[in-house]
Amino acid sequence: MTGYEYVTPEQLAGFDKYKYSAVDSNPLSLYVMHPFWNTVVKIFPTWLAPNLITFSGFLLLVFNFFLMAYFDPDFYASAPDHDHVPNRVWVMVGLLNFMAYTLDGVDGKQARRTNSSTPLGELFDHGLDSWACMFFVVTVYSTFGRGSNGVSVFILYLLLWVVLFSFILSHWEKYNTGILFLPWGYDISQVTISVVYIVTAIVGVEAWYAPFLFNFLYRDLFTAMIIGKKLHVELCCCLVLNVFVVHPLERKVIWCH
Helix, strand or coil, X not given: CCCCCCCCHHHHHHCCCCCCCEECCCHHHHHHHHHHHHHHXXXXXXXXXXXXXXXXXXXXXXXXXHHHHHHCCCCCCCCCCCCCCCHHHHHHHHHHHHHHHHHHHHXXXXXXXXXXXXXXXXXXXXXXXXXXXXXXXXXXXXXXXXXXXXXXXXXXXXXXXXXXXXXHHHHHXXXXXXXEECCHHHHHHHHHHHHXXXXXHHHCHHHHHCEEECCEEHHHHHHHHHHHHHHHHHHHHHHHHHHHHHCCCCCCCCCCC
16 A cells, blocks of 8 residues: 555664574474585575575475366365376475475575575565465375365365464564574474375375274374374463463573474
């Protein structure tokens, strides 16, 4: 809207005082992914803008979304008696998903490596991450899809809200504590999703029809993992410990993940 100030002068002045602060206690990140990202970032030339790395990773997720939309437009491709997504597509989607995850982990390191970290760069990164919540969840939905052995569209809708709510909660936590407590769920889910795509290409979607334990299907495990992790760990840690306990106690760090 013409003449509307989206950011006040006081808020703009705050950019000069802002300093990024994050805590990552996930063993997968600390001992596997960060060493890997530290090696990968050395491949990029120093003139490459971190925001370009961020945007490139986001575009890979968007490409995956439209690729699966082409092969599975109504989410019935994984159902019995339907034409399934070709195995080569699952391999491509799995590799691109891992590449997007890698670029998302490397962009900040490139910014610090080139001394080009800015609050706007963080805003751009996390702004795209908020959109990515939708793209990677909907894309992985095609591994189960709809039908007798699939997940209902309503459950997909709930999962989208759970993931988005978790993202919002993490940043609300940062707003109150001044520290971004990086959730374990993101790294674990991205690695798991990439592996699931590759495994699907090898064993076929029919493997997900079989019970995981007794009558507990893989689709139920998929749903339970997302909802359980987001609501129990992140909701309890963010809302109860980090905000209502840490923040009043002068922002002391509590390792709750």
